[in-house]
Amino acid sequence: MLCPFCLEDVRFKKTRQSSKVSYACPVCNEHVPILYVQEYEQYPPVVVNAIGFRGHGKTVYFATLFYVLSKQRLGKHWNKFFTMCLNEESLDTVRMNVRMLEEGILPESTPKNFPRPTIVRLQNVPTYPDCTLLFYDTSGEAFEKASQLVQFASFVKRARTVVFLLSITELDDIPTKMRDLLNIYIIGIGDLGGQTHNQHLLVVYTKADKMESYLTEYPDLRDYLKQGTVDGLANMKGYIQRMRKVSDCLKEFTRNTLQAEEFLNAAQEYFKSVSFCIVSALGASPTENKLSVEITPKRVLDPLFWLMERSLPWWQRLWR
Ligand SMILES: Nc1nc2c(ncn2[C@@H]2O[C@H](COP(=O)(O)OP(=O)(O)OP(=O)(O)O)[C@@H](O)[C@H]2O)c(=O)[nH]1
Ligand SMILES: [Mg+2]
Ligand SMILES: [Zn+2]
Incomplete structure (x- = not known):
């Protein structure tokens, strides 16, 4: 185990x-x-990770996800659905994050250390098997050098799907920075004795609310974001199909608009598969690091669905 x-x-x-x-x-x-131990087979672990530079929205994304899972009454859309924290520490983390967002406070920059996991069980998400999510969040500094990744983010080695979180409006030279992050990851995982060829890559574009100027030629993506987080959840098969279309569209966006074709080519060469999604955790920019209005998360469940999808055994994916 x-x-x-x-x-x-x-x-x-x-x-x-x-x-x-x-x-x-x-x-x-x-x-x-x-x-966790007694029901390991019934609720296998899924390593939820976030790889990205400082300030690109990793911690806020996790906090928003906890907020959505505990506050947005997903059980209204999914029959028999519920979540459960498996220890007191995880429950405290989830509660603290939710309270912080409700009070309009944003987290401090995460310290650079090997993180303790937040352990949350998900039960009865339609079309997905039950699982235990293990959330790991560390400082973006851990992804600036391969040696730092080895020291502070070795949990990535155990992830079936590696998640890159990128806020493209904060990158001065997007194609180079994307390629660098991938390069650092590939060196780091090699030093850890891991194999990217056994992993899937999920690229998540964060802070979508700031990306309007990039999305002018992608009306479908803009519509997809406008509809929030819970729209369409009642029909998960349809939701997943749409998520796949969004991924294809973002792949084109990465190639044509961001001109990160080398990132894409290398990612496709090194990983089992590459998918894309786009989220806005807060829905709008904060003022002076405080939220002036209630958060309106956009599509924040998509990365989770991709992680669960990619955790399915190959025959189950084929059957889908
Ligand atoms: N506009 C907008 N801003 C966001 C969003 N999510 C995060 N931010 C802003 O980005 C800042 C940094 O977010 P964090 O989640 O702390 O970044 P991080 O990747 O965890 O950073 P490190 O812990 O330093 O590696 C926040 O304080 C917010 O101001 C979003 O969805 N939209
Ligand atoms: Mg952080
Ligand atoms: Zn141990």
Whole structure:
């Protein structure tokens, strides 16, 4: 089983201290949630990661995702759906992030250290098997050099799908910076003894609310964003089809508008597959790092769907 703390494959040891039963990792000695161990097969882990430069929206994206999962009543669209945090620490993290966004406060820049996971179980999302999401968020500084990635973001090695989060309006030379990030990742994963050829790549364009000037020739993408986050969720098959069309459209956008064809060519060469999506976590720009209005997230569930889609065994994907 995958240890959520050190990401090694281990056999957890059952321990008993007075009346408290728990499972401990033999490698890192962390105590792992009981439900994680006991129902591992039923809710396999999915490593949710975010790779991107400083300030490109990684932490805000995760916070918004927690907000949407806990506040936007997705159970209205999905019969029997619910989420559950598997330990107290994860519940505290989710609650703190939701409260912060509700109060209009944005997170500080994330410190550079190896992150502790936020462990959230998703149950009864239509068309997807149940799973346990392990969220890892670290500083963008960890992705500026391969050696830093090895030290602070080795969790990426265990991700079936690697997620690049890019805020293109904050890049001065988009094609070069995109290629650099990919290059750093490929060196880092090599140094970690991993293989990109076993991984899928998902490119997420963040802060879509700031991208209007880039999207003038893409009315379908603009419409897709306008419809928010929950539109179409009642029909997941249709939603996934649309998500695939959006991915194809963003691939063209990457090639033609961003002129990042070398990034695209290299990504297609090195990864099992490359998909794209676009999100706006906040829906609008904050003023002086405070939110003046309630957040209006746009399409923030799409990366999660892609991660779940790409975690399916190959035969299930083929069947789809
Ligand atoms: N307009 C707009 N701004 C956003 C959005 N998401 C994040 N931001 C802005 O970007 C800033 C940085 O976002 P973070 O999520 O903290 O960035 P990060 O990638 O975690 O940065 P590091 O932790 O330093 O690596 C926020 O403080 C917001 O001002 C969005 O959806 N729209
Ligand atoms: Mg951060
Ligand atoms: Zn461990």
